[in-house]
Amino acid sequence: MSEKNTSWFHCGQCGSLFQSSPGAVDGRLCTSCGRNPSLGIEPPPANQTAPAPTPVRNSGAREKRPVKKRKRSYLMLQIILGWSVLLAAIIYGARWKWGEKPVDHKNSVSHASAKIVVPEADVILLEKAAPLCIRAFSGFLAAGTPEQQNQFVLSPITTAARMARFFSLNPLAVIDPQKLALTKYAVLHLPDRRAIETYWNSSDDREFDAVFMEENGEWRLDWDHYVRFSEYPWPLFLAGSGPEQAEFRLLARERLAEERKNADTISIVFYAPRFGSRTETGPQSPEFLIKRDSKNGRLLDAAFKLEKDATRVFSVNLPSATPEGLIRVRVKIRRIEEAGERRFELDDVAACHWYSHDAPGVEIPEQPLKPDSSPPASPPADPLPETNAETPAPPDE
Numbered sequence: 001m002s003e004k005n006t007s008w009f010h011c012g013q014c015g016s017l018f019q020s021s022p023g024a025v026d027g028r029l030c031t032s033c034g035r036n037p038s039l040g041i042e043p044p045p046a047n048q049t050a051p052a053p054t055p056v057r058n059s060g061a062r063e064k065r066p067v068k069k070r071k072r073s074y075l076m077l078q079i080i081l082g083w084s085v086l087l088a089a090i091i092y093g094a095r096w097k098w099g100e101k102p103v104d105h106k107n108s109v110s111h112a113s114a115k116i117v118v119p120e121a122d123v124i125l126l127e128k129a130a131p132l133c134i135r136a137f138s139g140f141l142a143a144g145t146p147e148q149q150n151q152f153v154l155s156p157i158t159t160a161a162r163m164a165r166f167f168s169l170n171p172l173a174v175i176d177p178q179k180l181a182l183t184k185y186a187v188l189h190l191p192d193r194r195a196i197e198t199y200w201n202s203s204d205d206r207e208f209d210a211v212f213m214e215e216n217g218e219w220r221l222d223w224d225h226y227v228r229f230s231e232y233p234w235p236l237f238l239a240g241s242g243p244e245q246a247e248f249r250l251l252a253r254e255r256l257a258e259e260r261k262n263a264d265t266i267s268i269v270f271y272a273p274r275f276g277s278r279t280e281t282g283p284q285s286p287e288f289l290i291k292r293d294s295k296n297g298r299l300l301d302a303a304f305k306l307e308k309d310a311t312r313v314f315s316v317n318l319p320s321a322t323p324e325g326l327i328r329v330r331v332k333i334r335r336i337e338e339a340g341e342r343r344f345e346l347d348d349v350a351a352c353h354w355y356s357h358d359a360p361g362v363e364i365p366e367q368p369l370k371p372d373s374s375p376p377a378s379p380p381a382d383p384l385p386e387t388n389a390e391t392p393a394p395p396d397e
Contacts, residue, residue, distance in 0.1 A: 011035070118317070122187040125194060130185060132219040133196050133212040140221050141177040153223040154213055154356060162229060169233050173275060179203040186317045191359045195222070197316055206276035209321045211355060224249075225354045227275070234272040235283045237335065240342060245334040249273065249354045251281055251326045254304050265289040266297055268346075270331070278321045288346050295364065296349045302362040303327045303352035313353045313361035328354050 011030035029036065140152035146163045150156045153163075180200045188195040193213060200208045211222040223229070231246040248270075255267040268290055272282030290297045306313065307327050312320060322328055332347040353361040 122194075125187055126185070126196065129196055129212070129214070129219055133185075133198065134182065136212060136219055136221055137198075137200075137210055138177040141175050141180070146172070149223075152221055154215055154220040156220075159223055163223065165231075166227065166229055169236075170227075173227075175202065175206075175208075180208075184318055188316045188355075189314055190355070190357050195355070197318055199318065199321065202276075207278045207321070208276065209278075213356075222356050224356045228273045228354060237333075238283060238285060238344075240335070240337070244336070245332060245347065247330060247332045247350065249328070249330055250285075251322065252300065252303075252329045252331075253326050254300075255287065257304070264292055266292055266300060268300065270329075270333075271326070273328075279323050281323065281326075286344065288344070290346060296346060298364050299349050299352065299360055299362065300327075300329075302364060303329070306352075306362060314359075327352055330354065 011033060136152050140149050143149040143152070146160075146167050150160050150163060153159050179202050181202075183199045183201050185196060185198040188197045188211065195211050195213045196219070197209065197211050200210065202208070208226070210226050212219045213222060214220075228249045230248040230250075232242040232248075234248055234250065236242055237246060237248075251271040251273055253269050253271070255269055260267055266289070268288040270285040270288070274280040274282050290300060292298070292301065303313070304327060307320075307322075307325070310320070312318065329352055330350040332350060334345045334347050336343050336345060349360075351358070351360050355361075
């Protein structure tokens with residue numbers, strides 16, 4: 001075939017270029033694939049094997065089914081995980097809501113696996129009374145004067161006089177109830193009644209604890225506990241001002257507990273609490289030497305043992321709001337001025353807590369608590385009174 005009688009053509013089946021004579025295309029075949037080069041669907045010639053059919057699994061319609069299955073499986077996994085997280089959050093919130101004791105960091109090893117069982121009666125009480133306590137506290141804080149606050153406090157008739165005397169010597173703390181958040185609360189089992197103890201945090205990093213008791217069908221604030229009421233400001237009393245004897249709500253610390261564990265006296269130092277803070281303390285007293293076998297000494301011994309065991313008075317299921325190593329006490333202290341010298345005596349330990357209740361909070365043992373079986377040290381020649389020296393206590397060891 002001469003070049004004049006041939007031309008180049010493009011095969012629409014395989015895409016190859018081939019030469020053929022010009023003219024009709026009906027009988028023209030591609031020299032590469034042997035098929036009709038037109039774009040229509042043309043079966044292969046008899047002498048050429050037909051291309052293998054495409055497997056069904058590669059077809060577009062069938063390929064989408066595994067994708068949908070994988071998508072459905074992934075969606076179900078997301079739903080299951082979401083419900084699991086939500087269920088865990090509900091269980092944790094319920095455990096906190098009904099006052100279960102949170103794990104204290106310093107006791108996380110010994111108490112991490114312990115289960116706190118909240119009696120059903122406590123759950124019912126919290127469900128009913130907690131909103132009323134929140135309402136009472138909000139009303140108390142929103143009140144602008146002690147006279148207005150008095151309607152929200154426990155025993156308002158007898159408390160009014162103490163409130164007037166207290167605020168005449170101490171500033172009225174202004175707290176915005178809208179900036180407070182309730183963090184923990186639990187039932188407090190006092191000997192003759194049940195109360196509710198609550199912990200609050202403010203947006204300015206202050207911390208408060210408040211106790212509410214039911215009175216005449218209303219839940220009222222234990223005002224003396226809340227403000228840490230003392231009959232006279234502790235710093236002024238130490239400086240020689242005010243009455244010679246008064247009752248105070250203070251923090252107590254045992255000095256040299258290990259070194260003096262076999263001594264006949266306990267060395268005690270008192271601190272004023274700092275309102276709005278659980279970790280800071282106010283002015284410190286001189287050292288008090290309390291005879292270990294006295295009623296006051298046995299009571300303090302028992303209270304410090306509770307603190308070492310990370311146990312609260314009245315077994316309330318809340319972590320302690322007191323700095324480690326300190327206990328809360330209500331004490332009566334006398335100031336004595338003799339020959340130009342000033343000293344202090346501990347008249348009585350009324351209670352090892354700040355609640356408005358006469359119960360001491362701990363059981364007083366018949367005999368002093370002995371840390372071990374070692375014999376006690378020999379008593380001094382002259383028995384020491386329950387008093388302190390004039391010189392302030394040395395720095396904390």
